[in-house]
Amino acid sequence: MTSPTVVEQVVEGALGWTGKNLSHFDPFKEGELTGLCEIPLSELAILTLSAQRSSWPVDTAVITQFLDFLENAHHHPVYRERPFREPETLVSHLIVAAALERGGRLDGHTHRSTVETLVEASTVTAPALPPHRTMELRHALDLMGVRHDLPSYATLYRSTMPARPMNPVYVSRAEAYVLTHVIFYATDLGYRLAQGVDAGERQRLARLVDRLLGMYIAARDWDLTAELILSARCLRQPSPFEAPGWECLAATQRADGAVPGLRARLAEADAVHGGRAATSDASTCYHTTLVSALAGLTVLHGG
Amino acid sequence: MTRCRASFERAAEFVFAAAHAPDASVNHQLQALFGTSLAEKAGAPLAAARVGEMAGELRGRLDHAYDAGGFDPFAHDAKLLLLCHGIMRSRGAESRALASFTRETSATLRDVGTVPIGLTGLAHLLTAMGEGPFRTSRAGDGGSFPSVRSLLLAENGVLRQLCNTVAGATLFGARKAPGTDPGLLLALPVLLLQKLSEYDLILGTTLLRTLAYLDVPDPEAVDWATRYLESQQQSDGRFGYYARELAEGPELRTVDQNLHLPVTVSVLWALAETSVPGFQLVDRV
Numbered sequence: 001m002t003s004p005t006v007v008e009q010v011v012e013g014a015l016g017w018t019g020k021n022l023s024h025f026d027p028f029k030e031g032e033l034t035g036l037c038e039i040p041l042s043e044l045a046i047l048t049l050s051a052q053r054s055s056w057p058v059d060t061a062v063i064t065q066f067l068d069f070l071e072n073a074h075h076h077p078v079y080r081e082r083p084f085r086e087p088e089t090l091v092s093h094l095i096v097a098a099a100l101e102r103g104g105r106l107d108g109h110t111h112r113s114t115v116e117t118l119v120e121a122s123t124v125t126a127p128a129l130p131p132h133r134t135m136e137l138r139h140a141l142d143l144m145g146v147r148h149d150l151p152s153y154a155t156l157y158r159s160t161m162p163a164r165p166m167n168p169v170y171v172s173r174a175e176a177y178v179l180t181h182v183i184f185y186a187t188d189l190g191y192r193l194a195q196g197v198d199a200g201e202r203q204r205l206a207r208l209v210d211r212l213l214g215m216y217i218a219a220r221d222w223d224l225t226a227e228l229i230l231s232a233r234c235l236r237q238p239s240p241f242e243a244p245g246w247e248c249l250a251a252t253q254r255a256d257g258a259v260p261g262l263r264a265r266l267a268e269a270d271a272v273h274g275g276r277a278a279t280s281d282a283s284t285c286y287h288t289t290l291v292s293a294l295a296g297l298t299v300l301h302g303g
Numbered sequence: 304m305t306r307c308r309a310s311f312e313r314a315a316e317f318v319f320a321a322a323h324a325p326d327a328s329v330n331h332q333l334q335a336l337f338g339t340s341l342a343e344k345a346g347a348p349l350a351a352a353r354v355g356e357m358a359g360e361l362r363g364r365l366d367h368a369y370d371a372g373g374f375d376p377f378a379h380d381a382k383l384l385l386l387c388h389g390i391m392r393s394r395g396a397e398s399r400a401l402a403s404f405t406r407e408t409s410a411t412l413r414d415v416g417t418v419p420i421g422l423t424g425l426a427h428l429l430t431a432m433g434e435g436p437f438r439t440s441r442a443g444d445g446g447s448f449p450s451v452r453s454l455l456l457a458e459n460g461v462l463r464q465l466c467n468t469v470a471g472a473t474l475f476g477a478r479k480a481p482g483t484d485p486g487l488l489l490a491l492p493v494l495l496l497q498k499l500s501e502y503d504l505i506l507g508t509t510l511l512r513t514l515a516y517l518d519v520p521d522p523e524a525v526d527w528a529t530r531y532l533e534s535q536q537q538s539d540g541r542f543g544y545y546a547r548e549l550a551e552g553p554e555l556r557t558v559d560q561n562l563h564l565p566v567t568v569s570v571l572w573a574l575a576e577t578s579v580p581g582f583q584l585v586d587r588v
Contacts, residue, residue: 169499169531211524214493215500218455240489244452 002243002299006250010259011296014289015062017257018047022069024282033082040286042092045070045099046189047290047297049143052102053191056300067103070096074106083115087124090115094140101144108145115146125150131159132182139185153186153196163201168211173224176212180227183209187234190298194235206237213241222252223261223288230295233302242299249292261288307578308346310533313540314571315342315350321541321559321567322357329368330379331560332361333387338568340390345575345582358396361387369400376404385428386584409434424471431474431585448484455490459506462494466513475584476516476576483517491517492524499531504543504566508532508573515576525577532570542570 025040027033048066051058073079074096083090094115100106119125119141125148129137135157138150150156157163162179171179183205186194194202213228225245232239239245253259260268264284315338321327322335336357342350368374376384385408388401409429412418418426418439426437449457457465473480491514499507511528514521536542541563549558575582 167527167531168496169527171500207523211493211496214455214490215497217452218494218497219501220456241451241455241493244450244455247452248456 002238002246004300006246007296007299010246010249010253011056011293011300013253013257014259014293014296015047015051015058015257017289018044018286018293019062019065020256021282021286022065024280024286025069027073027079028076033078038079038082038089038092038096041070041073042095043287043290045096047294048099049095049102050189050191050294050297052099054297054301056297058297063103067100067105070100071105074100084118087118087122090118090124091137091140094144094146098140098143112144112146115144119146119148131156132161132178132185135160135182135185139188143188155196157182157186157196162205162208166208168208168215171212173221176216176224177227179205179208179212180224180231183231183234189294190230190234190301202235202237206232206235206239209235209237210239210241213239213245217241217245217248220248220265221262222249222259223263223291225249226259226288226291226295230291230298233295233298236302253292257289258285259289259292260285264288307574308348310536311342311345311347311571311575312349313538314536314542314567315339315347315353315540317540318342318564318567318571319353319357321564324557324560326557327560329361329364331564332357332364333379333383334564334568336361336387336390337383338564338571341568341572341575341584344584345571345579354390355394355396358391358394362391362396362398365398365400369398369403374400376400381408381425382428385425385432389432405429405432405434409437412437420468422471424467424474427471427474427478428585431477448487451486451490454486455494459498459503462498462506463509466509469513469516473516475512477583477585480517488517488519488521491519492521495524495528499528504532504535505569508569511573512576515573529574529577532574535570540567542567 022044023029025044027037027041030037044066048063048070051063051066080093083093097106097108097111097115101108101111125137127134134150135153138148138153138156141148141150160178160182161175162182166175166179183194184190186197188195197205209228209231213225213232216224216228226249229239229242229245232242249259258281261284264281267284318335318338322332327335336354339350339353339357343354365374384401384404388398388405391398391401408425412422412426412429416438418437420440423439426435426439430436469480472478491510495507495510495514498510501507507528511525511532514525532542535544537544541559543563543566545558545562549555549562555561572584576584
């Protein structure tokens with residue numbers, strides 16, 4: 001049985017740390033917009049959406065602070081026009097827009113209309129992506145209410161790796177992330193029953209998630225521990241490893257609220273052994289901190 | 304089952320060959336005798352002849368060292384010595400060295416009064432060999448079970464100790480477990496899967512046997528583990544692919560004996576315990 005106090009402690013600490021480290025989520029922090037620079041911002045938008053939707057009362061000042069930051073980035077013309085020149089960046093932009101619209105910071109109608117024109121004219125929904133990435137695109141389009149011609153979640157799900165039998169011994173870290181993300185997209189991060197995944201399949205996925213959660217706790221991989229706790233909640237099948245998982249996340253959380261993950265441990269080891277130049281603390285901690293907060297909000301939302 | 308038998312047969316052939324390399328020590332030969340005996344019990348017919356051959360050879364080597372005052376039983380695992388003693392005796396190749404060790408160990412355990420928890424397995428094994436009875440600790444005297452979290456985060460040494468305790472208390476599955484904590488039943492299958500995914504085949508297979516000894520009702524985890532292990536057998540019968548470790552570490556002249564032999568015997572043992580219906584290392588007590 002997971003203690004709500006432990007979960008609340010992790011969530012409050014993680015939200016506080018995120019608020020103090022918003023500059024890390026700035027897509028312009030390296031100068032020009034290149035590559036995947038919008039991803040941290042879109043992850044902040046996912047956290048903002050979850051905080052907006054959770055029935056657990058998140059401090060409105062925290063949500064306002066996150067929305068201000070998202071809005072500031074979104075108002076930058078170079079940022080705003082990027083998906084129209086490089087449509088492969090559309091997913092990140094849609095999630096930011098969804099959080100802003102929900103927060104009353106964006107005229108969704110106008111935005112939808114321009115994005116629909118882009119989707120119709122471009123190859124963004126052409127079957128070029130791996131199935132789990134197509135699910136991600138569909139989830140982002142649906143979040144913003146953009147019309148599209150992508151296949152149903154059921155059709156998309158059937159082509160993903162998690163729809164096949166998986167032996168957990170062979171599941172790599174990258175494959176574990178594919179599994180968790182497919183579950184996130186199908187369930188809208190726990191805010192709806194899994195779309196396109198029937199009850200029997202949900203049970204099978206839940207058993208797999210359960211084993212992997214225990215395994216990643218044993219591996220002291222706190223990022224996947226948080227991802228898998230969230231996945232179990234998304235499937236509405238709480239795992240017996242959830243309580244020890246939260247105990248580990250709470251024990252790992254620093255006084256400033258950060259939850260250092262595997263990358264932080266590796267960076268620390270590198271620094272101790274005089275290896276690569278030290279990576280910034282925020283860049284190595286942000287993902288585990290953020291996903292711990294997301295998992296906690298979903299747990300607290302479910303009661 | 305035929306596929307399993309063929310796999311055991313090939314593993315036994317590798318084990319036999321490894322024990323006959325010029326560098327093979329008494330310890331390697333003890334492991335190899337035990338391994339080929341496992342294969343025989345698991346239904347690999349050709350292994351039986353190998354067991355007889357090895358038992359005779361090992362008796363000669365052990366007793367030669369014993370007569371010269373050069374046999375040190377403390378250089379070996381006590382249970383392995385006892386198990387090999389049983390195998391050799393059953394083949395009419397009883398070793399004086401091992402018989403003497405068995406008698407002395409029995410006498411020592413009788414002298415201590417109540418056998419300490421850590422030696423319970425030894426006492427059970429000696430009893431099964433007709434040396435008992437001994438006064439052993441009651442079930443539950445070992446204290447409380449650790450939490451699921453501490454089990455999951457336990458160091459490998461702690462897990463090895465836990466598995467040894469279970470193997471001892473159940474006499475390799477021949478005795479009913481004295482009581483099992485639900486947290487242990489929850490943690491063991493994921494620890495098994497995790498150790499295999501870390502490529503720790505010896506600890507992984509030790510955990511797999513522990514699940515069998517405790518009758519952990521988790522056929523799915525056992526199936527995943529056995530399928531994984533079956534895929535790690537090379538064409539010459541050895542288990543495990545270690546080129547990476549060997550390339551990174553110091554040059555190891557006796558890699559077959561010091562790496563592949565213990566891994567192969569450990570995998571063979573776990574697969575026999577979980578895949579062969581009715582497999583019993585020691586007769587049920």
